[in-house]
Amino acid sequence: xxxxxxxxxxxxxxxxxxxxxxxxxxxxxxxxxxxxxxxxxxxxxxxxxxxxxxxxxxxxxxxxxxxxxxxxxxxxxxxxxxxxxxxxxxxxxxxxxxxxxxxxxxxxxxxxxxxxxxxxxxxxxxxxxxxxxxxxxxxxxxxxxxxxxxxxxxxxxxxxxxxxxxxxxxxxxxxxxxxxxxxxxxxxxxxxxxxxxxxxxxxxxxxxxxxxxxxxxxxxxxxxxxxxxxxxxxxxxxxxxxxxxxxxxxxxxxxxxxxxxxxxxxxxxxxxxxxxxxxxxxxxxxxxxxxxxxxxxx
Amino acid sequence: xxxxxxxxxxxxxxxxxxxxxxxxxxxxxxxxxxxxxxxxxxxxxxxxxxxxxxxxxxxxxxxxxxxxxxxxxxxxxxxxxxxxxxxxxxxxxxxxxxxxxxxxxxxxxxxxxxxxxxxxxxxxxxxxxxxxxxxxxxxxxxxxxxxxxxxxxxxxxxxxxxxxxxxxxxxxxxxxxxxxxxxxxxxxxxxxxxxxxxxxxxxxxxxxxxxxxxxxxxxxxxxxxxxxxxxxxxxxxxxxxxxxxxxxxxxxxxxxxxxxxxxxxxxxxxxxxxxxxxxxxxxxxxxxx
Numbered sequence: 001x002x003x004x005x006x007x008x009x010x011x012x013x014x015x016x017x018x019x020x021x022x023x024x025x026x027x028x029x030x031x032x033x034x035x036x037x038x039x040x041x042x043x044x045x046x047x048x049x050x051x052x053x054x055x056x057x058x059x060x061x062x063x064x065x066x067x068x069x070x071x072x073x074x075x076x077x078x079x080x081x082x083x084x085x086x087x088x089x090x091x092x093x094x095x096x097x098x099x100x101x102x103x104x105x106x107x108x109x110x111x112x113x114x115x116x117x118x119x120x121x122x123x124x125x126x127x128x129x130x131x132x133x134x135x136x137x138x139x140x141x142x143x144x145x146x147x148x149x150x151x152x153x154x155x156x157x158x159x160x161x162x163x164x165x166x167x168x169x170x171x172x173x174x175x176x177x178x179x180x181x182x183x184x185x186x187x188x189x190x191x192x193x194x195x196x197x198x199x200x201x202x203x204x205x206x207x208x209x210x211x212x213x214x215x216x217x218x219x220x221x222x223x224x225x226x227x228x229x230x231x232x233x234x235x236x237x238x239x240x241x242x243x244x245x246x247x248x249x250x251x252x253x254x255x256x257x258x259x260x261x262x263x264x265x266x267x268x269x270x271x272x273x274x275x276x277x278x279x280x281x282x283x284x285x286x287x288x289x290x291x292x293x294x295x296x297x298x
Numbered sequence: 299x300x301x302x303x304x305x306x307x308x309x310x311x312x313x314x315x316x317x318x319x320x321x322x323x324x325x326x327x328x329x330x331x332x333x334x335x336x337x338x339x340x341x342x343x344x345x346x347x348x349x350x351x352x353x354x355x356x357x358x359x360x361x362x363x364x365x366x367x368x369x370x371x372x373x374x375x376x377x378x379x380x381x382x383x384x385x386x387x388x389x390x391x392x393x394x395x396x397x398x399x400x401x402x403x404x405x406x407x408x409x410x411x412x413x414x415x416x417x418x419x420x421x422x423x424x425x426x427x428x429x430x431x432x433x434x435x436x437x438x439x440x441x442x443x444x445x446x447x448x449x450x451x452x453x454x455x456x457x458x459x460x461x462x463x464x465x466x467x468x469x470x471x472x473x474x475x476x477x478x479x480x481x482x483x484x485x486x487x488x489x490x491x492x493x494x495x496x497x498x499x500x501x502x503x504x505x506x507x508x509x510x511x512x513x514x515x516x517x518x519x520x521x522x523x524x525x526x527x528x529x530x531x532x533x534x535x536x537x538x539x540x541x542x543x544x545x546x547x548x549x550x551x552x553x554x555x556x557x558x559x560x561x562x563x564x565x566x567x568x569x570x571x572x573x574x575x576x577x578x579x580x581x582x583x584x585x586x587x
Contacts, residue, residue: 031388078571085330085391089521090570093563096518100560214514218395225392261403268403271396275389276380 005131007243009203012135012142013196014239018223019149019232020192025221026229027158028185029084029165033217034091037098038190040212041068042197044102047115047207057123057198064194071098072190076183083168095217102209114208121202134203141195149232161185215264222271242267302551304430306543311443312502313539316520318447319494321529323369325467326487329390332517333372334495336401339513341365341496342503343409346416362496369492370485372397378481398514405510415507416500439501446497450490451532459486515559522566541565 017039024030045064049055055063075094082090102109109115121128121137128134152158163171164178172178201207219242227238245266249259316338323331344361345354352360376393424433454460462483465473474480495517499508502516519542527538545565546558 031392075567078567081571085387086570088388088391089330089525090567092518093567093570096563097560097567100557100563104554104556104560215399218399221392222396222399258407261407264403265400268396268399271399272376272393275385275393275396276376 002131005135007247009131009135009138009199010243011236011240012138013200014220014223014243015236016142016145016196017193017220018227018235018239019145020189020195021220022224022227022230022232022235023149023152023192024185024189025224027153027161027165028182030080030182030186031084031088031221032091032186032189033088033214033221034094034098035189035193035220036212036214036216037095038068038072038193039197039200039216039220040098040102040207040209041071041190042194043201043207043212044109044115044197045194046198046201047118048108050118050121050202051115054119056125057121057202061195061198064198065191068194068197069187069191072187073183076186080179080182080186092214092217095214099209099213102212109209112209114206115201116206118201118205118207120205121199128202134199138196138199138203141199145192145195146232146236153230153232219264219267222267226267226270226274300428300430302547304432306540306547308432308436308440309543309546310523310536310539311440312498312516313519313523313542314536315443315447315501316495316498316516317523317527317535317539318450318532319491319498320517320520321524321535322450322463322487322494323491324524325529326463326484327373327377327390329387330394330521331372332391332394332514333397333401334369334394334492335513335517336398336405337365337369337492337513338495338499338502338516339402339405339508339510340368341499342416342508342512343405343414343510344496345500345503346409346414346508349416358497358500361500362493365496365499366489366493368401369488369495373485373488402510402514409510411510413507413509416503435504439505443498443501446494447532450494453490459483463487463490518566519562522562522569525566526569 017035021032021035024032042064045067046055046060049060049063079087079090079094103111105111121134123137128137152161160171160176160181163174164176164181168178200211223238223242224235226242227235242263246259246263249262250256254262320331320334323334341361341364344364345358348357348360351357372394376397377390380390380393424431425437454464462473462478463486465476465478466480466483466487470480473483498520499513499516502508503512506512523538523542524535525538526541527534527536542562542565545561549555549558549561
């Protein structure tokens with residue numbers, strides 16, 4: 001039972017990560033590979049606040065969001081000057097720098113040793129005791145985030161985001177401040193990514209930089225792609241599948257070290273198959289990603 | 299100090315080779331072929347495996363050939379059908395990420411995740427010159443890297459295949475109008491780029507040892523050198539490789555080796571954001587708004 005709760009918490013955490021990424025990647029056309037980095041910023045902020053200052057959740061959660069958001073807003077000056085594949089490479093650079101910071105800033109993050117002994121989360125004076133309470137909290141936050149994402153996607157603002165994805169120039173000519181909206185989305189997406197980071201740090205009570213690598217960013221992106229770039233429910237199902245897959249492999253008797261690689265091979269293959277079949281249109285014939293023919297501006 | 303200068307020149311030779319191999323694919327296919335990282339790693343691991351049965355020279359050559367086939371395989375199995383469906387650039391990049399993940403994990407399954415040494419015992423002795431110390435192997439490595447880059451340049455300049463590669467990267471539509479087969483030329487680009495990349499992987503691995511993910515790092519160094527220098531200009535790329543190697547070795551020399559990666563990517567981001575054409579490059583990609 002405990003084990004099942006553990007898996008459900010992981011599903012919730014990855015759902016939040018992937019849905020918050022889809023705000024940038026699916027709606028606005030900003031496919032970022034720095035998401036695991038911002039997730040890590042959230043986790044480290046919570047861990048440091050909790051171990052050094054005994055901060056409760058109602059303090060560490062906003063603090064983590066502010067840290068992550070401030071970082072994202074700062075780097076967005078550079079990152080948002082690029083688009084499409086250059087944007088991905090740029091965010092990949094951000095991801096490596098964030099990882100390098102977690103891995104090397106010994107005074108703050110204790111480097112590869114990681115931060116151990118993170119106390120259980122306490123919310124308004126009440127300490128979360130067991131897995132079930134963590135699951136309830138995580139599920140509640142996931143639901144909130146899901147509703148928020150759904151409302152954004154159905155709002156007029158969501159349509160503006162889609163317009164930017166389809167044609168930035170058109171959005172600008174229709175009087176939208178494209179730069180400001182993109183900065184906002186990039187920042188907000190990073191802020192949302194820090195939320196599961198806080199929950200993750202408290203739940204595992206130990207974090208180290210290896211959880212927040214480039215590979216993890218690719219993993220989160222592949223959940224978004226496999227789930228269907230803007231399909232919130234699809235993303236949830238994909239997250240569940242991805243988290244449960246290693247358990248499935250273990251269930252049929254594949255040893256753990258093999259299963260880790262097999263899982264990655266499975267999602268790699270899925271990623272190729274899904275993109276090769278066509279990101280452009282979903283079953284309803286809606287455009288999922290902008291089609292920019294390769295062009296050479298001389 | 300001369301030791302640092304030597305190390306800078308040594309690293310930049312390898313970075314230049316990798317950047318050149320990658321640029322060959324990038325300028326013809328026009329998307330970020332991340333799976334190239336796995337091709338680089340496969341070259342190094344292939345030479346390691348094959349050298350158990352063969353002397354190292356033929357084993358390395360065979361490994362380069364195999365890696366070239368893998369690169370070509372990516373094009374034939376995935377990219378070609380995506381191109382026929384007119385997928386956006388972004389989809390190609392994401393698909394190539396998927397291919398990279400698959401290939402890298404296959405290598406991990408076969409070889410384990412530990413650092414493996416393919417360092418040869420007969421590394422050619424050590425030499426001392428002007429206070430710098432280096433091995434014969436390093437000299438040979440630099441020599442081979444430079445020979446391969448020059449050979450590629452000569453090929454691009456003087457042969458029919460090279461000319462069609464250049465034509466396709468300059469102006470695909472006009473190239474096709476004049477009878478250059480785009481599909482065939484792309485295949486040629488993938489074969490040659492992958493072969494050169496695998497050669498770069500072997501040379502790098504001979505000097506430092508390899509892990510299944512080292513290709514990703516080496517590729518990104520090559521990409522940084524390519525973007526900093528400017529896509530499509532070999533002189534620019536050589537300058538980019540030199541700048542990158544200088545930055546890395548100075549960081550290690552004056553500060554701490556732990557921060558070399560952070561410095562590398564800061565350089566990349568600064569160039570991507572404010573000088574996306576590199577300091578020598580021609581215009582290849584737009585930066586909007």
